[in-house]
Amino acid sequence: xxxxxxxxxxxxxxGPFTAVDRxxxxxxxxxxxxxxxxxxxxKTTILRTISGxxxxxxxxxxxxxxxxxxxxxxxxxTALIFQNLALFPMMSVADNVGYALRxxxxxxxxxxxxVDELLDLVALGDQGSKMVDELSGGQRQRVAIARALAVEPxxxxxxxxxxxxxxxxxxxMRRELRAIQQRVGITFIYITHDQGEALxxxxxxxxxxxxxxxxxxxxxxxxxHPDTDFVASFVGETNALPGxxxxxxxxxxxxxxxxxxxxxxxxxxxxxxxxxxxxxRPEALRPTSGEGLSALVTxxxxxxxxxxxxxxxxxxxxxxxxxxxDGFAPPSPGETINLAVTHATILPVSDAGI
Amino acid sequence: xxxxxxxxFVLLLPFVVVAGFWLLxxxxxxxxxxxxxxxxxGTAVSIFLIVAVGLWALFMIVLPQLFMVEMSFxxxxxxxxxxxxxxxxxxxxxxxxLYGSTRDSSNWNSLHLTAFFTTIFxxxxxxxxxFLFSYPLAFYMAQVATAARVRLLLLLLIAPYWINExxxxxxxxxxxxxxxxxxxxxxxxGILSEPFDFLGNNVALYMGLSYAYLLLxxxxxxxxxxxxxxxxxxxxxxxGAPWWHIHLxxxxxxxxxxxxxxxxxxxxxxxxxxxxxxxxxxxxTLWFTPIVYDRFYQAFNWPQGSAYAxxxxxxxxxxxxxxxRLTKLSLGEMTK
Amino acid sequence: xxxxxxxxxxxxxxxxxxxxxxxxxxxxxxxxAFNTPSYPQAFPFEGFTWHWFDVLxxxxxxxxxxxxxxxxxxxxVLLSVPLGLAGALVMQQINRRARSLYYLVVxxxxxxxxxIIGISTVIFWRDFTTLTGMRFMYDGMVLTVLGQSSFIAAxxxxxxxxxxxxxxxxxxxxxxxxxxxxxxxxxxxxxPFLRPAMLSAGVLAFLSSFENYNTTTFAILADKTxxxxxxxxxxxxxxxxxxxxxxxxxxxTVLGAIVYEVVKRREDARRDTKLRAAEALDAQExxxx
Numbered sequence: 001x002x003x004x005x006x007x008x009x010x011x012x013x014x015g016p017f018t019a020v021d022r023x024x025x026x027x028x029x030x031x032x033x034x035x036x037x038x039x040x041x042x043k044t045t046i047l048r049t050i051s052g053x054x055x056x057x058x059x060x061x062x063x064x065x066x067x068x069x070x071x072x073x074x075x076x077x078t079a080l081i082f083q084n085l086a087l088f089p090m091m092s093v094a095d096n097v098g099y100a101l102r103x104x105x106x107x108x109x110x111x112x113x114x115v116d117e118l119l120d121l122v123a124l125g126d127q128g129s130k131m132v133d134e135l136s137g138g139q140r141q142r143v144a145i146a147r148a149l150a151v152e153p154x155x156x157x158x159x160x161x162x163x164x165x166x167x168x169x170x171x172x173m174r175r176e177l178r179a180i181q182q183r184v185g186i187t188f189i190y191i192t193h194d195q196g197e198a199l200x201x202x203x204x205x206x207x208x209x210x211x212x213x214x215x216x217x218x219x220x221x222x223x224x225h226p227d228t229d230f231v232a233s234f235v236g237e238t239n240a241l242p243g244x245x246x247x248x249x250x251x252x253x254x255x256x257x258x259x260x261x262x263x264x265x266x267x268x269x270x271x272x273x274x275x276x277x278x279x280x281r282p283e284a285l286r287p288t289s290g291e292g293l294s295a296l297v298t299x300x301x302x303x304x305x306x307x308x309x310x311x312x313x314x315x316x317x318x319x320x321x322x323x324x325x326d327g328f329a330p331p332s333p334g335e336t337i338n339l340a341v342t343h344a345t346i347l348p349v350s351d352a353g354i
Numbered sequence: 355x356x357x358x359x360x361x362x363f364v365l366l367l368p369f370v371v372v373a374g375f376w377l378l379x380x381x382x383x384x385x386x387x388x389x390x391x392x393x394x395x396g397t398a399v400s401i402f403l404i405v406a407v408g409l410w411a412l413f414m415i416v417l418p419q420l421f422m423v424e425m426s427f428x429x430x431x432x433x434x435x436x437x438x439x440x441x442x443x444x445x446x447x448x449x450x451x452l453y454g455s456t457r458d459s460s461n462w463n464s465l466h467l468t469a470f471f472t473t474i475f476x477x478x479x480x481x482x483x484x485f486l487f488s489y490p491l492a493f494y495m496a497q498v499a500t501a502a503r504v505r506l507l508l509l510l511l512i513a514p515y516w517i518n519e520x521x522x523x524x525x526x527x528x529x530x531x532x533x534x535x536x537x538x539x540x541x542x543x544g545i546l547s548e549p550f551d552f553l554g555n556n557v558a559l560y561m562g563l564s565y566a567y568l569l570l571x572x573x574x575x576x577x578x579x580x581x582x583x584x585x586x587x588x589x590x591x592x593x594g595a596p597w598w599h600i601h602l603x604x605x606x607x608x609x610x611x612x613x614x615x616x617x618x619x620x621x622x623x624x625x626x627x628x629x630x631x632x633x634x635x636x637x638x639t640l641w642f643t644p645i646v647y648d649r650f651y652q653a654f655n656w657p658q659g660s661a662y663a664x665x666x667x668x669x670x671x672x673x674x675x676x677x678x679r680l681t682k683l684s685l686g687e688m689t690k
Numbered sequence: 691x692x693x694x695x696x697x698x699x700x701x702x703x704x705x706x707x708x709x710x711x712x713x714x715x716x717x718x719x720x721x722x723a724f725n726t727p728s729y730p731q732a733f734p735f736e737g738f739t740w741h742w743f744d745v746l747x748x749x750x751x752x753x754x755x756x757x758x759x760x761x762x763x764x765x766x767v768l769l770s771v772p773l774g775l776a777g778a779l780v781m782q783q784i785n786r787r788a789r790s791l792y793y794l795v796v797x798x799x800x801x802x803x804x805x806i807i808g809i810s811t812v813i814f815w816r817d818f819t820t821l822t823g824m825r826f827m828y829d830g831m832v833l834t835v836l837g838q839s840s841f842i843a844a845x846x847x848x849x850x851x852x853x854x855x856x857x858x859x860x861x862x863x864x865x866x867x868x869x870x871x872x873x874x875x876x877x878x879x880x881x882p883f884l885r886p887a888m889l890s891a892g893v894l895a896f897l898s899s900f901e902n903y904n905t906t907t908f909a910i911l912a913d914k915t916x917x918x919x920x921x922x923x924x925x926x927x928x929x930x931x932x933x934x935x936x937x938x939x940x941x942x943t944v945l946g947a948i949v950y951e952v953v954k955r956r957e958d959a960r961r962d963t964k965l966r967a968a969e970a971l972d973a974q975e976x977x978x979x
Contacts (some may be wrong), residue, residue: 051867074866086864090882100868103878134964136971151869168976374791391783396873406776411795414840417818418810425813491708494701509947514712516943518901520920521936525715527928528722528730535718535732565715618801626803628904633924643805643904650809650908660813663806674801685794 002029002186003064003077003154005050010059012045019045021211022059027189027204032181034190034198037208038234043191046208047157050189051080063155079148080157084164085140087132093143094119094128100150118146122180137165141173145180155187162197174200195235199223207231225267229347232279239285239318241278242349245270253346259293259313264344275349282308282321284343287328292338297331311339371416372408419667426660447661469640474669477625480564481617484571487564492575493605497584515569523562523633530558530634554636562630567623571616578612579605614681622670642666716940723933730930742934749931755919759900762834762915766899767892770839774846774891775884778854781847797848799841804904811837811909830913837909838899845898846891853887 005027012020020042027033035043048054050061052073061068063077073080079100088096094115095102101111119125122142132140141161148156158177162170178201181188192198198205199219206216207230215227226232233240243257245266253266255278262278270276295311295318302308307330309320320339322328331337392400427443435441446456454463495504514522529535530552537549552558582605590600606613631641646666649659678685722730726737746752777796784792799807811833819828857880865875903917910918923932 053863053866072866073863074869074871078867080864080867082860082864084858084860086858086860088861088864088879088882090885099865099870099878103865103868103870103874131964133961134968136968136975138975139971147868166972166976169972172975172978394783394872395779396871396876398873399876402772403776403780406773407780407796410773410777410840410843411792413814413818414811414836414843415795415799418807418814418840421814421817422806422810487708487711490701490704494705498701505951509951510709511712512947513940513944514716516897516901517716517936517939518917518920519903520917520924521719521932521939522715524920524924524928524932524936525719527924528732528933529715529718531730531928533729533731538733565711568712622801622803626805626904628805628907629921632921643803646805646809647907656813659809663809666803667806670801670803685790685797 004029006062008060010056013057032188034202034205036198041208042211077154079153081161083159085144097146122146158190239280264346280344282319285320286340288340292340297335447658473642481621488572496579519629523630526562559634562634567620574612574616578609582608723937742930745931746934755916759916763896763899765835767895770843773843777847778851808905808908830911833909837905849891850887
């Protein structure tokens, strides 16, 4: 069984500090939903509030339509996977997995079947009798998942559980987590500061900054159509050029930057004269033989399938990314080249930008 | 006021203490999102915690001390006179400690006063000697020796640590006896022509006292020195610091909490030692604890004994405060 | 000769002096336990004998005291480990302002001379049992257990507190999240985590109780324990039977220490293998991923 989660104008304050500011959000049943943001942005507070370790100062958390106020962490239909996993070191793998059943009064015999089932689900069928410290990092991860799934929670909450793993294993576990989610079909709420994780696994992502939800959308929307300058600069690499809007025509606008007038899409319908920033993704810059921005190549880093080019246009540093199959010959340092901008976004300047 | 009226008053004190704690907890600014004590522990465990700590702190620590102090201000009376007109609070037990009489104050109680100050003086010397003697070992174990050797040394140290004080004192008595090994050896070497009375001259006592608590200094010192990063010493040596400079200005400041706690502990134990002076003391030996002991079991004067015990306690408190002041440490750092 | 050599020589000489001081008196006493003269004499060695051990084990007072000491030790463990546990948990939860006062109260017995603890225990319980009509509580063994526990519980608290500070509150939250009640968290997660510290505290409590003299000699009243019997004997006059007792105690201690060391080494070795196996698994997994 799965349930939707509704954050209803939820605010959490710690004394004078506002950790989460009027979060309003509906997470659909069975969705893989991620909160993405830098550390201290309030994403962990949201997770702990949903799981019941923190009470909202204002507003409410509703799970499956039911207000969770006054319901303790041990009574909610949620299960939390901790950042450090918090596996019980003095119990065996099977006892860890069966713990939720044990506290519900099931004897070891009664819970055996379910424990075996769960261990099979996470491909640890034969490891039940081992102690936790005899497992590898990836196996521990799976134990934590199996333990959380034991009592069939309607919502699984994950607090950066992959952050302790090596890069390669982390990528492997992303696929596996996604597969498990699809198998069990319940709502997953995932917290991370790693955009790669959020983009690869999630149905939808909420980008958070300083306690506020800046944008909610699927990965592509967030990357291609950021709503705020924070989202544009936090998700993925970008070149930001501040300036003032010169004119607007339909969906696009022209902005006067230190590199001269440049045009881009104008999703927020900024009016002429307002302060704005132009965001250009490194892969939206292309060398051109015709007219364009003139820039000096300062460094070229070859990364196999990609080539990372550092440029200097006037006094402004720019980054360009060339794919191996793009058909451009990488320039060499010291060269001056002309650049074309294939896609750019104009967004208002907020004090919350990085 | 009659002294026996004191008891209900003293029995009220725990409630005063509890109320004090409660008031203190009210003063504390309310921390954000803290689970209450009852909720965090569950009812059963909460009750256990409160009962256990209440029993321990009040009935095993605070009240006994208060009763002892209260008794020290009462006169020694036969049971029939208790609660009578003569049962009043008085300083006579303390007066006795100073003047050797409950009324007359013309002469000092030189026997008890000398014993008291000798005890403190010798305890300080013994502690100092023990520190100097055990510091090199602690340093060697913490910074020089290999892990395997440290393990062996710790094993060697732990074995004698658990032999009780009485037997340790007994060992010294055997060794220093008139026909003991030391005397025989010294005579055999021609240094002495007849046995020397080590016991009567307190040599055995002072050595026995030093021996009794030596190891209690090694362990805290070892722990304190061990946490020092070896590279600091190497850096200092590299910069040309002489060895004594390294110890005085690098190792010892780092180990200050350990040194303070070890020395305080040894000082307390030495000045409060009972077994060693009883076993190793000669008839002319002056030590304070046996005098306290005698107040109870020779003179059967409990109020006076209480007064003497309280004087010893106050001395210890003064010492702890002095050490804390001198080293600028908090009690928590020292008793780690 | 280089200064390095001199340093080494000096270290060696110092070690020799230190350990001679530490073991010399015990060794001499040990020898007297096996020497025939009726006065404890190490030299000259007049003949080997087990006689003094026979005398020792035929001594009813010593045996009575031993039995009492062991019984008291067990009760002290049973009382001071729970007290120390409660003390440590309260220490961790009490608010900041009250903590320093609380700390002062519960740690003070460690820095109080044992005789004073003994005296105050006797005085308080004499009056208290009379006042409340529980005179049966005024018993040497009861008072000794209470008096010793007042400071031994503080040792236990310090040991348990050290481990408690390494406790990951996340484990508590994980258990709550899985549906455990707060009481279940205590018994399923916190207590098992503290078990090693409680075991060490128990061992320390027993040994401290067994060897205690200063508090016991007051609190035991008319009764006697091994140490008070010993003290009485030693004051009356020395006999090699006491040396024999010391030898027995040393032997038991050393045996215990060796067993402890062996168990610990085996444990360490096992943990090492486990750790290495887990690391190998990690490496394998990386390759597979």
